[in-house]
Amino acid sequence: MIVIIILLLAAIALIIGLSISGNSTTNDVTTVNAVGQIGQDVILSCTFTPDVKQSSNVLWEKVGDTGVVYKYENGKIVLTDQNSNFKSRASLFINQLSAGNASLKITNVQMKDAGVYKCTITNSNGQGSNKLSLNVGAFSDVTVTNISQTTLQCSSPKWFPQPTVSWLNISASGSNLNTTLPQFVTGLSGMVQVISNFIEVQKDVQYRCVIQNNLAQAQGDAILTDFGLQTQSQLIILSSARMTSPPRLLLGLLLLILHLGAVNV
Structure with missing residues:
Protein backbone atom coordinates (compact mmCIF):
# COMPACT_ATOMS: atom_id res chain seq x y z
CA MET A 1 0.00 0.00 0.00
CA ILE A 2 2.83 2.41 0.86
CA VAL A 3 4.44 1.71 -2.51
CA ILE A 4 1.17 2.57 -4.31
CA ILE A 5 0.86 5.86 -2.43
CA ILE A 6 4.48 6.76 -3.26
CA LEU A 7 3.88 6.07 -6.94
CA LEU A 8 0.73 8.21 -6.91
CA LEU A 9 2.60 11.06 -5.24
CA ALA A 10 5.29 10.81 -7.91
CA ALA A 11 2.61 10.99 -10.60
CA ILE A 12 1.17 14.10 -8.98
CA ALA A 13 4.58 15.72 -8.91
CA LEU A 14 5.03 14.97 -12.61
CA ILE A 15 1.62 16.44 -13.49
CA ILE A 16 2.35 19.56 -11.43
CA GLY A 17 5.65 19.98 -13.27
CA LEU A 18 3.97 19.64 -16.64
CA SER A 19 1.25 22.05 -15.60
CA ILE A 20 3.71 24.70 -14.46
CA SER A 21 5.80 24.40 -17.60
CA GLY A 22 2.80 24.53 -19.93
CA ASN A 23 0.43 26.97 -18.21
CA SER A 24 0.99 30.27 -16.41
CA THR A 25 -2.01 29.59 -14.12
CA THR A 26 -4.70 26.97 -13.63
CA ALA A 138 -15.53 7.28 -43.40
CA PHE A 139 -18.72 5.58 -42.31
CA SER A 140 -22.29 5.45 -43.60
CA ASP A 141 -25.71 4.06 -42.83
CA VAL A 142 -26.63 0.53 -43.84
CA THR A 143 -29.44 -0.75 -46.07
CA VAL A 144 -30.86 -4.28 -45.82
CA THR A 145 -32.83 -5.76 -48.73
CA ASN A 146 -34.07 -9.23 -49.63
CA ILE A 147 -32.61 -10.27 -52.98
CA SER A 148 -34.58 -13.54 -52.76
CA GLN A 149 -37.00 -15.24 -50.37
CA THR A 150 -34.04 -16.89 -48.62
CA THR A 151 -31.30 -14.26 -48.90
CA LEU A 152 -30.80 -10.86 -47.23
CA GLN A 153 -28.27 -8.35 -48.52
CA CYS A 154 -26.64 -5.72 -46.35
CA SER A 155 -24.88 -2.79 -48.08
CA SER A 156 -23.25 0.50 -47.10
CA PRO A 157 -21.58 2.91 -49.56
CA LYS A 158 -18.43 4.20 -47.83
CA TRP A 159 -16.11 3.06 -45.04
CA PHE A 160 -12.52 3.78 -44.03
CA PRO A 161 -10.63 2.08 -42.50
CA GLN A 162 -12.05 -1.16 -43.90
CA PRO A 163 -14.64 -2.47 -41.42
CA THR A 164 -15.66 -5.88 -40.14
CA VAL A 165 -19.06 -7.33 -41.02
CA SER A 166 -21.17 -9.73 -38.97
CA TRP A 167 -24.73 -11.06 -38.94
CA LEU A 168 -26.71 -11.79 -35.77
CA ASN A 169 -29.93 -13.63 -35.05
CA ILE A 170 -31.64 -11.19 -32.71
CA SER A 171 -34.57 -13.55 -32.16
CA ALA A 172 -32.08 -16.09 -30.78
CA SER A 173 -30.42 -13.78 -28.22
CA GLY A 174 -28.04 -12.23 -30.76
CA SER A 175 -26.20 -15.40 -31.73
CA ASN A 176 -23.64 -15.10 -34.54
CA LEU A 177 -24.50 -16.50 -37.95
CA ASN A 178 -22.33 -18.12 -40.60
CA THR A 179 -22.29 -15.92 -43.72
CA THR A 180 -20.51 -15.61 -47.02
CA LEU A 181 -17.41 -13.40 -47.10
CA PRO A 182 -18.29 -9.71 -47.50
CA GLN A 183 -17.33 -7.79 -50.64
CA PHE A 184 -15.29 -4.60 -50.33
CA VAL A 185 -15.40 -2.43 -53.45
CA THR A 186 -12.65 0.22 -53.45
CA GLY A 187 -13.71 3.79 -54.18
CA LEU A 188 -12.34 7.34 -53.83
CA SER A 189 -9.80 8.23 -51.10
CA GLY A 190 -9.37 4.57 -50.22
CA MET A 191 -12.97 4.25 -49.06
CA VAL A 192 -14.75 0.95 -49.62
CA GLN A 193 -18.33 0.01 -50.37
CA VAL A 194 -19.50 -2.92 -48.25
CA ILE A 195 -21.80 -5.70 -49.48
CA SER A 196 -22.66 -8.80 -47.46
CA ASN A 197 -25.24 -11.56 -48.02
CA PHE A 198 -26.90 -13.91 -45.55
CA ILE A 199 -28.62 -16.99 -46.92
CA GLU A 200 -30.96 -19.49 -45.27
CA VAL A 201 -33.25 -16.69 -44.10
CA GLN A 202 -36.32 -17.82 -42.16
CA LYS A 203 -39.57 -15.90 -41.97
CA ASP A 204 -40.56 -13.97 -38.83
CA VAL A 205 -36.98 -14.03 -37.50
CA GLN A 206 -35.19 -10.75 -36.77
CA TYR A 207 -31.69 -10.56 -38.26
CA ARG A 208 -29.08 -7.83 -37.79
CA CYS A 209 -26.17 -6.84 -40.02
CA VAL A 210 -23.36 -5.02 -38.15
CA ILE A 211 -20.65 -3.06 -39.98
CA GLN A 212 -17.97 -1.57 -37.74
CA ASN A 213 -14.52 0.01 -37.70
CA ASN A 214 -12.75 1.93 -34.94
CA LEU A 215 -14.80 5.08 -35.67
CA ALA A 216 -18.40 3.99 -36.11
CA GLN A 217 -20.87 1.13 -36.12
CA ALA A 218 -23.81 0.74 -38.52
CA GLN A 219 -26.62 -1.67 -37.69
CA GLY A 220 -29.40 -2.85 -39.99
CA ASP A 221 -32.26 -5.00 -38.70
CA ALA A 222 -34.65 -6.95 -40.92
CA ILE A 223 -37.61 -9.31 -40.55
CA LEU A 224 -39.06 -11.13 -43.55
CA THR A 225 -42.79 -11.75 -43.15
CA ASP A 226 -45.66 -12.87 -45.35
CA PHE A 227 -46.38 -9.17 -45.90
CA GLY A 228 -42.87 -8.27 -47.02
CA LEU A 229 -39.58 -7.10 -45.52
CA GLN A 230 -39.51 -4.80 -42.48
CA THR A 231 -36.23 -2.96 -41.79
CA GLN A 232 -34.68 -0.37 -39.52
CA SER A 233 -31.14 0.97 -39.21
CA GLN A 234 -28.93 3.19 -37.09
CA LEU A 235 -25.42 4.65 -37.31
CA ILE A 236 -23.48 5.01 -34.06
CA ILE A 237 -20.37 7.18 -33.81
CA LEU A 238 -17.97 5.63 -31.31
CA SER A 239 -17.29 8.55 -28.97
CA SER A 240 -14.01 9.13 -27.13
CA ALA A 241 -13.27 10.16 -23.58
CA ARG A 242 -13.32 13.75 -22.43
CA MET A 243 -9.90 15.28 -21.74
CA THR A 244 -9.60 17.67 -18.79
CA SER A 245 -6.86 20.00 -17.71
CA PRO A 246 -4.31 19.06 -14.99
CA PRO A 247 -6.17 20.50 -11.94
CA ARG A 248 -8.95 17.93 -12.30
CA LEU A 249 -6.45 15.12 -12.72
CA LEU A 250 -4.76 16.22 -9.51
CA LEU A 251 -8.07 16.22 -7.67
CA GLY A 252 -8.81 12.69 -8.89
CA LEU A 253 -5.43 11.41 -7.73
CA LEU A 254 -5.74 13.11 -4.34
CA LEU A 255 -9.16 11.54 -3.78
CA LEU A 256 -7.71 8.14 -4.68
CA ILE A 257 -4.85 8.59 -2.19
CA LEU A 258 -7.28 9.56 0.56
CA HIS A 259 -9.39 6.51 -0.20
CA LEU A 260 -6.38 4.17 -0.12
CA GLY A 261 -5.28 5.72 3.15
CA ALA A 262 -8.68 5.16 4.68
CA VAL A 263 -8.73 1.55 3.53
CA ASN A 264 -5.25 0.98 4.91
CA VAL A 265 -6.26 2.33 8.32
Missing part, protein backbone atom coordinates in the same frame (compact mmCIF):
# COMPACT_ATOMS: atom_id res chain seq x y z
CA ASN A 27 -7.23 28.36 -16.10
CA ASP A 28 -9.50 25.33 -16.61
CA VAL A 29 -9.84 24.22 -20.24
CA THR A 30 -11.85 21.17 -21.29
CA THR A 31 -11.64 19.38 -24.63
CA VAL A 32 -13.33 16.30 -26.10
CA ASN A 33 -11.84 13.87 -28.61
CA ALA A 34 -13.53 14.04 -32.01
CA VAL A 35 -14.34 11.88 -35.03
CA GLY A 36 -14.35 13.46 -38.49
CA GLN A 37 -16.00 12.22 -41.68
CA ILE A 38 -13.95 12.59 -44.88
CA GLY A 39 -15.31 15.48 -46.95
CA GLN A 40 -17.59 16.80 -44.22
CA ASP A 41 -17.20 19.35 -41.41
CA VAL A 42 -16.11 18.62 -37.85
CA ILE A 43 -16.16 20.64 -34.64
CA LEU A 44 -13.30 20.32 -32.15
CA SER A 45 -14.78 21.08 -28.75
CA CYS A 46 -12.94 23.42 -26.37
CA THR A 47 -14.67 25.11 -23.43
CA PHE A 48 -13.38 27.28 -20.60
CA THR A 49 -14.61 29.39 -17.68
CA PRO A 50 -16.05 32.60 -19.18
CA ASP A 51 -14.17 35.84 -18.52
CA VAL A 52 -16.43 38.82 -17.75
CA LYS A 53 -13.52 41.27 -17.47
CA GLN A 54 -11.88 41.05 -20.87
CA SER A 55 -11.92 39.33 -24.24
CA SER A 56 -10.31 35.90 -24.25
CA ASN A 57 -7.43 35.07 -26.59
CA VAL A 58 -7.72 31.69 -28.32
CA LEU A 59 -4.91 29.73 -29.95
CA TRP A 60 -5.43 26.45 -31.78
CA GLU A 61 -2.39 24.41 -32.83
CA LYS A 62 -1.85 20.96 -34.30
CA VAL A 63 0.90 19.03 -32.56
CA GLY A 64 3.78 18.36 -34.95
CA ASP A 65 2.74 20.98 -37.53
CA THR A 66 4.34 24.37 -38.10
CA GLY A 67 2.24 27.50 -37.89
CA VAL A 68 -1.09 27.85 -36.12
CA VAL A 69 -4.43 26.34 -36.98
CA TYR A 70 -6.30 29.44 -35.82
CA LYS A 71 -5.60 32.46 -33.62
CA TYR A 72 -7.92 35.04 -32.07
CA GLU A 73 -6.05 37.73 -30.16
CA ASN A 74 -7.07 41.06 -28.62
CA GLY A 75 -10.48 40.87 -30.21
CA LYS A 76 -9.12 40.22 -33.71
CA ILE A 77 -8.54 37.23 -35.99
CA VAL A 78 -4.78 36.83 -36.55
CA LEU A 79 -3.87 34.38 -39.30
CA THR A 80 -0.52 35.69 -40.54
CA ASP A 81 1.26 32.54 -39.35
CA GLN A 82 -1.54 30.07 -40.15
CA ASN A 83 -0.58 26.66 -41.52
CA SER A 84 -1.56 26.62 -45.20
CA ASN A 85 -3.46 23.34 -44.77
CA PHE A 86 -6.12 25.15 -42.74
CA LYS A 87 -6.46 28.28 -44.88
CA SER A 88 -10.16 29.11 -45.40
CA ARG A 89 -11.12 25.85 -43.60
CA ALA A 90 -10.84 26.79 -39.90
CA SER A 91 -13.08 29.12 -37.91
CA LEU A 92 -14.28 29.92 -34.38
CA PHE A 93 -17.76 30.69 -33.08
CA ILE A 94 -16.57 34.13 -32.05
CA ASN A 95 -19.95 35.27 -30.75
CA GLN A 96 -19.85 32.39 -28.25
CA LEU A 97 -16.44 33.19 -26.72
CA SER A 98 -18.08 35.27 -24.00
CA ALA A 99 -19.95 32.11 -22.95
CA GLY A 100 -16.74 30.08 -22.73
CA ASN A 101 -16.97 28.28 -26.07
CA ALA A 102 -13.72 28.27 -28.07
CA SER A 103 -14.59 25.29 -30.27
CA LEU A 104 -12.97 25.11 -33.70
CA LYS A 105 -14.79 24.22 -36.91
CA ILE A 106 -12.84 22.56 -39.73
CA THR A 107 -14.60 22.24 -43.10
CA ASN A 108 -14.05 19.56 -45.77
CA VAL A 109 -12.13 17.24 -43.45
CA GLN A 110 -9.30 15.19 -44.99
CA MET A 111 -7.23 12.27 -43.72
CA LYS A 112 -4.24 14.59 -43.21
CA ASP A 113 -6.28 16.52 -40.62
CA ALA A 114 -6.13 13.57 -38.21
CA GLY A 115 -3.89 14.12 -35.20
CA VAL A 116 -3.59 15.84 -31.84
CA TYR A 117 -4.76 19.43 -31.44
CA LYS A 118 -4.08 21.90 -28.62
CA CYS A 119 -6.47 24.63 -27.49
CA THR A 120 -4.95 27.46 -25.41
CA ILE A 121 -7.02 30.14 -23.67
CA THR A 122 -5.58 33.36 -22.22
CA ASN A 123 -7.62 35.93 -20.27
CA SER A 124 -7.77 37.62 -16.87
CA ASN A 125 -8.05 34.19 -15.24
CA GLY A 126 -4.60 33.36 -16.61
CA GLN A 127 -3.61 30.86 -19.28
CA GLY A 128 -4.78 27.29 -19.67
CA SER A 129 -4.57 24.67 -22.40
CA ASN A 130 -5.64 21.15 -23.23
CA LYS A 131 -5.32 18.66 -26.07
CA LEU A 132 -7.68 16.44 -28.01
CA SER A 133 -7.37 13.76 -30.68
CA LEU A 134 -9.13 13.98 -34.04
CA ASN A 135 -9.66 10.66 -35.81
CA VAL A 136 -10.71 10.85 -39.45
CA GLY A 137 -12.31 8.22 -41.65
Whole structure:
Protein backbone atom coordinates (compact mmCIF):
# COMPACT_ATOMS: atom_id res chain seq x y z
CA MET A 1 0.00 0.00 0.00
CA ILE A 2 2.83 2.41 0.86
CA VAL A 3 4.44 1.71 -2.51
CA ILE A 4 1.17 2.57 -4.31
CA ILE A 5 0.86 5.86 -2.43
CA ILE A 6 4.48 6.76 -3.26
CA LEU A 7 3.88 6.07 -6.94
CA LEU A 8 0.73 8.21 -6.91
CA LEU A 9 2.60 11.06 -5.24
CA ALA A 10 5.29 10.81 -7.91
CA ALA A 11 2.61 10.99 -10.60
CA ILE A 12 1.17 14.10 -8.98
CA ALA A 13 4.58 15.72 -8.91
CA LEU A 14 5.03 14.97 -12.61
CA ILE A 15 1.62 16.44 -13.49
CA ILE A 16 2.35 19.56 -11.43
CA GLY A 17 5.65 19.98 -13.27
CA LEU A 18 3.97 19.64 -16.64
CA SER A 19 1.25 22.05 -15.60
CA ILE A 20 3.71 24.70 -14.46
CA SER A 21 5.80 24.40 -17.60
CA GLY A 22 2.80 24.53 -19.93
CA ASN A 23 0.43 26.97 -18.21
CA SER A 24 0.99 30.27 -16.41
CA THR A 25 -2.01 29.59 -14.12
CA THR A 26 -4.70 26.97 -13.63
CA ASN A 27 -7.23 28.36 -16.10
CA ASP A 28 -9.50 25.33 -16.61
CA VAL A 29 -9.84 24.22 -20.24
CA THR A 30 -11.85 21.17 -21.29
CA THR A 31 -11.64 19.38 -24.63
CA VAL A 32 -13.33 16.30 -26.10
CA ASN A 33 -11.84 13.87 -28.61
CA ALA A 34 -13.53 14.04 -32.01
CA VAL A 35 -14.34 11.88 -35.03
CA GLY A 36 -14.35 13.46 -38.49
CA GLN A 37 -16.00 12.22 -41.68
CA ILE A 38 -13.95 12.59 -44.88
CA GLY A 39 -15.31 15.48 -46.95
CA GLN A 40 -17.59 16.80 -44.22
CA ASP A 41 -17.20 19.35 -41.41
CA VAL A 42 -16.11 18.62 -37.85
CA ILE A 43 -16.16 20.64 -34.64
CA LEU A 44 -13.30 20.32 -32.15
CA SER A 45 -14.78 21.08 -28.75
CA CYS A 46 -12.94 23.42 -26.37
CA THR A 47 -14.67 25.11 -23.43
CA PHE A 48 -13.38 27.28 -20.60
CA THR A 49 -14.61 29.39 -17.68
CA PRO A 50 -16.05 32.60 -19.18
CA ASP A 51 -14.17 35.84 -18.52
CA VAL A 52 -16.43 38.82 -17.75
CA LYS A 53 -13.52 41.27 -17.47
CA GLN A 54 -11.88 41.05 -20.87
CA SER A 55 -11.92 39.33 -24.24
CA SER A 56 -10.31 35.90 -24.25
CA ASN A 57 -7.43 35.07 -26.59
CA VAL A 58 -7.72 31.69 -28.32
CA LEU A 59 -4.91 29.73 -29.95
CA TRP A 60 -5.43 26.45 -31.78
CA GLU A 61 -2.39 24.41 -32.83
CA LYS A 62 -1.85 20.96 -34.30
CA VAL A 63 0.90 19.03 -32.56
CA GLY A 64 3.78 18.36 -34.95
CA ASP A 65 2.74 20.98 -37.53
CA THR A 66 4.34 24.37 -38.10
CA GLY A 67 2.24 27.50 -37.89
CA VAL A 68 -1.09 27.85 -36.12
CA VAL A 69 -4.43 26.34 -36.98
CA TYR A 70 -6.30 29.44 -35.82
CA LYS A 71 -5.60 32.46 -33.62
CA TYR A 72 -7.92 35.04 -32.07
CA GLU A 73 -6.05 37.73 -30.16
CA ASN A 74 -7.07 41.06 -28.62
CA GLY A 75 -10.48 40.87 -30.21
CA LYS A 76 -9.12 40.22 -33.71
CA ILE A 77 -8.54 37.23 -35.99
CA VAL A 78 -4.78 36.83 -36.55
CA LEU A 79 -3.87 34.38 -39.30
CA THR A 80 -0.52 35.69 -40.54
CA ASP A 81 1.26 32.54 -39.35
CA GLN A 82 -1.54 30.07 -40.15
CA ASN A 83 -0.58 26.66 -41.52
CA SER A 84 -1.56 26.62 -45.20
CA ASN A 85 -3.46 23.34 -44.77
CA PHE A 86 -6.12 25.15 -42.74
CA LYS A 87 -6.46 28.28 -44.88
CA SER A 88 -10.16 29.11 -45.40
CA ARG A 89 -11.12 25.85 -43.60
CA ALA A 90 -10.84 26.79 -39.90
CA SER A 91 -13.08 29.12 -37.91
CA LEU A 92 -14.28 29.92 -34.38
CA PHE A 93 -17.76 30.69 -33.08
CA ILE A 94 -16.57 34.13 -32.05
CA ASN A 95 -19.95 35.27 -30.75
CA GLN A 96 -19.85 32.39 -28.25
CA LEU A 97 -16.44 33.19 -26.72
CA SER A 98 -18.08 35.27 -24.00
CA ALA A 99 -19.95 32.11 -22.95
CA GLY A 100 -16.74 30.08 -22.73
CA ASN A 101 -16.97 28.28 -26.07
CA ALA A 102 -13.72 28.27 -28.07
CA SER A 103 -14.59 25.29 -30.27
CA LEU A 104 -12.97 25.11 -33.70
CA LYS A 105 -14.79 24.22 -36.91
CA ILE A 106 -12.84 22.56 -39.73
CA THR A 107 -14.60 22.24 -43.10
CA ASN A 108 -14.05 19.56 -45.77
CA VAL A 109 -12.13 17.24 -43.45
CA GLN A 110 -9.30 15.19 -44.99
CA MET A 111 -7.23 12.27 -43.72
CA LYS A 112 -4.24 14.59 -43.21
CA ASP A 113 -6.28 16.52 -40.62
CA ALA A 114 -6.13 13.57 -38.21
CA GLY A 115 -3.89 14.12 -35.20
CA VAL A 116 -3.59 15.84 -31.84
CA TYR A 117 -4.76 19.43 -31.44
CA LYS A 118 -4.08 21.90 -28.62
CA CYS A 119 -6.47 24.63 -27.49
CA THR A 120 -4.95 27.46 -25.41
CA ILE A 121 -7.02 30.14 -23.67
CA THR A 122 -5.58 33.36 -22.22
CA ASN A 123 -7.62 35.93 -20.27
CA SER A 124 -7.77 37.62 -16.87
CA ASN A 125 -8.05 34.19 -15.24
CA GLY A 126 -4.60 33.36 -16.61
CA GLN A 127 -3.61 30.86 -19.28
CA GLY A 128 -4.78 27.29 -19.67
CA SER A 129 -4.57 24.67 -22.40
CA ASN A 130 -5.64 21.15 -23.23
CA LYS A 131 -5.32 18.66 -26.07
CA LEU A 132 -7.68 16.44 -28.01
CA SER A 133 -7.37 13.76 -30.68
CA LEU A 134 -9.13 13.98 -34.04
CA ASN A 135 -9.66 10.66 -35.81
CA VAL A 136 -10.71 10.85 -39.45
CA GLY A 137 -12.31 8.22 -41.65
CA ALA A 138 -15.53 7.28 -43.40
CA PHE A 139 -18.72 5.58 -42.31
CA SER A 140 -22.29 5.45 -43.60
CA ASP A 141 -25.71 4.06 -42.83
CA VAL A 142 -26.63 0.53 -43.84
CA THR A 143 -29.44 -0.75 -46.07
CA VAL A 144 -30.86 -4.28 -45.82
CA THR A 145 -32.83 -5.76 -48.73
CA ASN A 146 -34.07 -9.23 -49.63
CA ILE A 147 -32.61 -10.27 -52.98
CA SER A 148 -34.58 -13.54 -52.76
CA GLN A 149 -37.00 -15.24 -50.37
CA THR A 150 -34.04 -16.89 -48.62
CA THR A 151 -31.30 -14.26 -48.90
CA LEU A 152 -30.80 -10.86 -47.23
CA GLN A 153 -28.27 -8.35 -48.52
CA CYS A 154 -26.64 -5.72 -46.35
CA SER A 155 -24.88 -2.79 -48.08
CA SER A 156 -23.25 0.50 -47.10
CA PRO A 157 -21.58 2.91 -49.56
CA LYS A 158 -18.43 4.20 -47.83
CA TRP A 159 -16.11 3.06 -45.04
CA PHE A 160 -12.52 3.78 -44.03
CA PRO A 161 -10.63 2.08 -42.50
CA GLN A 162 -12.05 -1.16 -43.90
CA PRO A 163 -14.64 -2.47 -41.42
CA THR A 164 -15.66 -5.88 -40.14
CA VAL A 165 -19.06 -7.33 -41.02
CA SER A 166 -21.17 -9.73 -38.97
CA TRP A 167 -24.73 -11.06 -38.94
CA LEU A 168 -26.71 -11.79 -35.77
CA ASN A 169 -29.93 -13.63 -35.05
CA ILE A 170 -31.64 -11.19 -32.71
CA SER A 171 -34.57 -13.55 -32.16
CA ALA A 172 -32.08 -16.09 -30.78
CA SER A 173 -30.42 -13.78 -28.22
CA GLY A 174 -28.04 -12.23 -30.76
CA SER A 175 -26.20 -15.40 -31.73
CA ASN A 176 -23.64 -15.10 -34.54
CA LEU A 177 -24.50 -16.50 -37.95
CA ASN A 178 -22.33 -18.12 -40.60
CA THR A 179 -22.29 -15.92 -43.72
CA THR A 180 -20.51 -15.61 -47.02
CA LEU A 181 -17.41 -13.40 -47.10
CA PRO A 182 -18.29 -9.71 -47.50
CA GLN A 183 -17.33 -7.79 -50.64
CA PHE A 184 -15.29 -4.60 -50.33
CA VAL A 185 -15.40 -2.43 -53.45
CA THR A 186 -12.65 0.22 -53.45
CA GLY A 187 -13.71 3.79 -54.18
CA LEU A 188 -12.34 7.34 -53.83
CA SER A 189 -9.80 8.23 -51.10
CA GLY A 190 -9.37 4.57 -50.22
CA MET A 191 -12.97 4.25 -49.06
CA VAL A 192 -14.75 0.95 -49.62
CA GLN A 193 -18.33 0.01 -50.37
CA VAL A 194 -19.50 -2.92 -48.25
CA ILE A 195 -21.80 -5.70 -49.48
CA SER A 196 -22.66 -8.80 -47.46
CA ASN A 197 -25.24 -11.56 -48.02
CA PHE A 198 -26.90 -13.91 -45.55
CA ILE A 199 -28.62 -16.99 -46.92
CA GLU A 200 -30.96 -19.49 -45.27
CA VAL A 201 -33.25 -16.69 -44.10
CA GLN A 202 -36.32 -17.82 -42.16
CA LYS A 203 -39.57 -15.90 -41.97
CA ASP A 204 -40.56 -13.97 -38.83
CA VAL A 205 -36.98 -14.03 -37.50
CA GLN A 206 -35.19 -10.75 -36.77
CA TYR A 207 -31.69 -10.56 -38.26
CA ARG A 208 -29.08 -7.83 -37.79
CA CYS A 209 -26.17 -6.84 -40.02
CA VAL A 210 -23.36 -5.02 -38.15
CA ILE A 211 -20.65 -3.06 -39.98
CA GLN A 212 -17.97 -1.57 -37.74
CA ASN A 213 -14.52 0.01 -37.70
CA ASN A 214 -12.75 1.93 -34.94
CA LEU A 215 -14.80 5.08 -35.67
CA ALA A 216 -18.40 3.99 -36.11
CA GLN A 217 -20.87 1.13 -36.12
CA ALA A 218 -23.81 0.74 -38.52
CA GLN A 219 -26.62 -1.67 -37.69
CA GLY A 220 -29.40 -2.85 -39.99
CA ASP A 221 -32.26 -5.00 -38.70
CA ALA A 222 -34.65 -6.95 -40.92
CA ILE A 223 -37.61 -9.31 -40.55
CA LEU A 224 -39.06 -11.13 -43.55
CA THR A 225 -42.79 -11.75 -43.15
CA ASP A 226 -45.66 -12.87 -45.35
CA PHE A 227 -46.38 -9.17 -45.90
CA GLY A 228 -42.87 -8.27 -47.02
CA LEU A 229 -39.58 -7.10 -45.52
CA GLN A 230 -39.51 -4.80 -42.48
CA THR A 231 -36.23 -2.96 -41.79
CA GLN A 232 -34.68 -0.37 -39.52
CA SER A 233 -31.14 0.97 -39.21
CA GLN A 234 -28.93 3.19 -37.09
CA LEU A 235 -25.42 4.65 -37.31
CA ILE A 236 -23.48 5.01 -34.06
CA ILE A 237 -20.37 7.18 -33.81
CA LEU A 238 -17.97 5.63 -31.31
CA SER A 239 -17.29 8.55 -28.97
CA SER A 240 -14.01 9.13 -27.13
CA ALA A 241 -13.27 10.16 -23.58
CA ARG A 242 -13.32 13.75 -22.43
CA MET A 243 -9.90 15.28 -21.74
CA THR A 244 -9.60 17.67 -18.79
CA SER A 245 -6.86 20.00 -17.71
CA PRO A 246 -4.31 19.06 -14.99
CA PRO A 247 -6.17 20.50 -11.94
CA ARG A 248 -8.95 17.93 -12.30
CA LEU A 249 -6.45 15.12 -12.72
CA LEU A 250 -4.76 16.22 -9.51
CA LEU A 251 -8.07 16.22 -7.67
CA GLY A 252 -8.81 12.69 -8.89
CA LEU A 253 -5.43 11.41 -7.73
CA LEU A 254 -5.74 13.11 -4.34
CA LEU A 255 -9.16 11.54 -3.78
CA LEU A 256 -7.71 8.14 -4.68
CA ILE A 257 -4.85 8.59 -2.19
CA LEU A 258 -7.28 9.56 0.56
CA HIS A 259 -9.39 6.51 -0.20
CA LEU A 260 -6.38 4.17 -0.12
CA GLY A 261 -5.28 5.72 3.15
CA ALA A 262 -8.68 5.16 4.68
CA VAL A 263 -8.73 1.55 3.53
CA ASN A 264 -5.25 0.98 4.91
CA VAL A 265 -6.26 2.33 8.32
